Amino acid sequence: MTSAPPASIDATLDLLKRGDYVADRSLATVLYLALKLGRPLFCEGEAGVGKTEIAKVLAATLGRPLIRLQCYEGLDVASAVYEWNYSRQMIEIRLAEAQGVHDRGALAADIFDERFLIRRPLLDALSPHAGGAPVLLIDELDRTDEPFEAYLLEVLSDFQVTIPELGTIKAHETPIVIITSNRTREIHDALKRRCFYHWVDYPDLQRELEILKVKAPGAGERLSRQVVGFVQELRKLDLFKAPGVAESIDWSTALSELNVLDLDPRTINDTLGVLLKYQDDIQRLQGSEAAEILRKVNADIASHPLG
Known part of the structure; x- marks a missing residue:
């Protein structure tokens, strides 16, 4: 409705x-x-x-x-707005010729009718x-x-x-x-x-937590805070492509499917391909840098417990 x-x-x-x-x-x-x-x-x-x-x-x-x-x-008018159904128009012309119609003006008016018009998204929206x-x-x-x-x-x-x-x-x-x-x-x-x-900017920590609560409800509170804290730290780095909210949701969902309750460096290394989409970024994060970011996130969670 x-x-x-x-x-x-x-x-x-x-x-x-x-x-x-x-x-x-x-x-x-x-x-x-x-x-x-x-x-x-x-x-x-x-x-x-x-x-x-x-x-x-x-x-x-x-x-x-x-x-x-x-x-x-390369998107053009034929793909975005409209085009004529040329095969149907040709059939119409052949039928008209078979019936002895020779008035070119009447034939043109007939084949350029809306019933031969293919409406692409822009014309369809109107x-x-x-x-x-x-x-x-x-x-x-x-x-x-x-x-x-x-x-x-x-x-x-x-x-x-x-x-x-x-x-x-x-x-x-x-x-x-x-x-x-x-x-x-x-x-x-x-x-x-x-x-x-x-x-549309990246959300702050609190709003991203709210997003995960809605979009990835299977993740527990601690895991969600670790995911959001880790992702927010990554966005401060000079990565080829920082993870967006969509990647936060995907990562949180994937970790839930793996029955992860608490992030650890090994799990992060094994699942970075869900979060990051470029090999250079993954190589940079694997190992000690990811472990250091997680340590910082866990320390922040310990000093700022949710009430």
Whole structure:
């Protein structure tokens, strides 16, 4: 069942919480305003901090269809917006010729009809949906080329696309738009001006503990504190890729599956491939450095017990 957008910042926090998303108030505030004013929300941040999950949670909690455009280098209009079903059009032409139809104008008007139109994510998001205006996730926009980014300006300004053979197609209802970027390159100011902006940062220790409590409930309190403390220390190092929240959840879940109740250096060495994704980072951490970080984390837990 479709739900109305939240009516306040607190209601937005509650909405995200119902979807098991532990958000801070700054995210809830900008998300509430984006929903209230019908503006796209542009989220930047490191990989694995929960940007994509925002759109998934909104779709689930509001009961809206989720339409995802996964961006990549070379993404074009045919893959992102629309293309014509050329094989069906050719069949239609052959049938018309067999029936003796020779009026080229009438034939062109017939084959460039919406029934031959293949709707890709952007056009689909502008189309009517039984579940209400969809949530459109434009994921990892920084992976695309600048010409495609420029094409998005019309979509995000007026929520419409222009198809030469059909004219301009405008959204019946404004979709909820979430755009994400891992900031591998800068996105043009013209596009950012059409959006509200939020930097999704790594959570602090307390919020990351809350996230693990929701996403990895099988881990005990001590193990969760060790995992979060260890990961937070890793983020201070100059690693090729620091672990995100997604890796914290994966590591905690994996340790629970191994029936680990208390981290030790050997277990860390054996499971670093769950937490880190580059061999240089793993080699750096294995052995004495991982043991030293764990010692520091355990000392911190001993001096700051949870009340």
